Amino acid sequence: MEVRWIRDNISETVHHYRNGQDLYGEQMGAYAGRTELVRDGLSAGRLDLRITGLRPSDDGLYVCIVKDGDAYVEATVDLQVSVWVLLF
Numbered sequence: 001m002e003v004r005w006i007r008d009n010i011s012e013t014v015h016h017y018r019n020g021q022d023l024y025g026e027q028m029g030a031y032a033g034r035t036e037l038v039r040d041g042l043s044a045g046r047l048d049l050r051i052t053g054l055r056p057s058d059d060g061l062y063v064c065i066v067k068d069g070d071a072y073v074e075a076t077v078d079l080q081v082s083v084w085v086l087l088f
Helices: 039-044
Strands: 002-007 013-018 035-037 049-051 060-068 071-079
Touching: 002 035, 013 035, 013 049
Parallel strands: none
Antiparallel strands: 002 013, 002 060, 035 049, 060 071
């Protein structure tokens, strides 16, 4: 099975997972060290991507592409990052 998360507007890889391995060679530099595919949900069909250290630039559409043999499915997720400013 292969799972690839990409940014919709720039079609670059945010996270790539294939056959039990995370593949970081194609990952956008902006996401280096900040992503992981949450594996405990894989057997139930959940393909959650965890992004740590959220930034305003992470806001936007993401596409999850899944390939398993001849099967191919994709889904789109809209991540909205809110920034809070505290004034004292």
